[in-house]
Amino acid sequence: MNTYASPRFDPARVPHLLGSFAPVSEEVDVADLEVTGELPDTLDGLYLRNGPNPRFTPIGSYLYPIDGDGMLHGVWVSGGRARYRNRFVRTPALLAEKRAGRALWGGLESMIMPDADQVGPELAGTFREMPDVNVVRHAGRLLALAESACPFRVDTELATLGREDFGGALPAGITAHPKIDPVTGEMVVFCYGLEPPYLTWSVIDRHGAVVRGPTPVDGVDEPMMIHDMALTGRYAVLVLAPAFFDLAAAMTGGSFLAWRPERGTRVALIPRDGGPVRWAADEAFWAWHTVNAYDDGPGADAPVVLDYVQWSRLTVGGPEEGTEPISGGLVRARLDPAAGSMTRTLLDDSRVEFPRVDDRRIGRRHRYTALATGTGRTDLLPGEYDAVCWYDNETGTSRVWPAGNLSVGEPVFAPEPGSGTGPGTGSGTASEPGSEEGGHWLTFATDRTDGSSWFLVIPAEDPASGPVARARIPVRVPLGLHGCWLPTEE
DSSP states (O other): OOOOOOTTOOGGGOGGGSGGGOOOOOOOEESSOOEEEOOOTTOOEEEEEOOBOOSSOOBSOOOTTTSSOBEEEEEEEETTEEEEEEEEOOOHHHHHHHHHTSOOSBOTTTTOOOOHHHHOTTTTTOOOOOOOSEEEEETTEEEEEOSEEOOEEEOTTOOEEEEOOTTTTOTTOEESOOEEOTTTOOEEEEEEOSSSSOEEEEEEOTTSOEEEEEEEOTTOOSOBOOOOEEEOSSEEEEEEOSEEEOHHHHTTTSOSEEEOGGGOEEEEEEETTSOOOEEEEESOOBOSOEEEEEEOSSSTTOOEEEEEEEESSOOTTOOOTTOOOOOEEEEEEEEETTTTEEEEEEEEOSOEEEEEOOGGGTTSOOSEEEEEEOOSSSOOOTTOBSEEEEEETTTTEEEEEEOTTEEEOOOEEEEOTTSSOOOOSSSSOOOOOOOTTSEEEEEEEEETTTOOEEEEEEETTSGGGOOSEEEEESSOOOOOOOEEEEESOO
């Protein structure tokens, strides 16, 4: 078993373990949060967010946002009041470390894994499970999602129910960014691995049954990292940037991810009806997150429009010597399935991430994209943002709310109740969603000056005016990753 660990690793000097990113270990419940302003009466449900939060001091290495235990933070809102609860996702590795009272697994770059004397034969020599990236609800299941592994199911009070392999139909798991079709109710997922088949996709119907098991994506013959996907009525859309896993390098102290820009970036258009994969290619770029995609016309050869946040190269692991500074922005790509080509247009060159749309627009044209962004007024770490912006595809302009001393997270849309319904009941249709301005944007934010954390409610009709309500969270919420709004009545 390899136990490489850099002698230079000092968790007290890792920026993403300090300040607003520093993990918390206490699980708390507060029944009535202090609110500034007024929580809208129409807001009734649960705002839930996941993120990496090491329970014990990391050993060997720590790479944000890949490493860490999952911690769920929930704010329940009803009748103008709010309560808060946070809970760790209790994986077997977390429970083993809790019994030991210390970290037993190293970060992914260190390749430190405990032996049987420490954790028993079932966990010995295994990678730890880290359902710490995202959380979604589908077909009655509430799932904490990992980068590429089985999710863990939790209940609505955030207690861990166990690993979810969908009745054994998806034993390798799924990635952290499945997409739910608002018309059919299907959840389309993908999974990548270190061994063949390196990339598969699957479909789970609106009732929770796996109706397409793991299906290999032809044309992928090396292990690659692919974080997110998009969905159209016709295709599952995957961006394959040239970020390749290199285990040989990792086992000798090198990076487990190799950036090979000479290979370019490909986009897979995977027909949802099971037809042959179609490809489009361009020069190399990296994408953590897609915004949305849609078919721009009828017929199999109709172009596909894909919006995403683009980076000039892989951003995890720090810059390499001799490389240019990383640049990025909000980009719209137009993919031509017949020609195998793509054209890219930079919509906004601001420093942005964590893009979201009204989830009822997934696979359809959308007007607004909400993103976390930086004002440039203060130095921030990678993954830290001090403003929220809303890009308008109709006008080509952005509205920005500068958050001052607050570091903000991913904005999530909560539509007005009754303004649009979910999936149809077999007809394959759904009622047209209501206005993308009919609702509120929700996020967590942490004050860089005193460590206080807040739940923010921002009106969609005038987001640049800032929050109409702020609920103070009784503990600091570490800057994290992805979440969702779960209305009480759907």
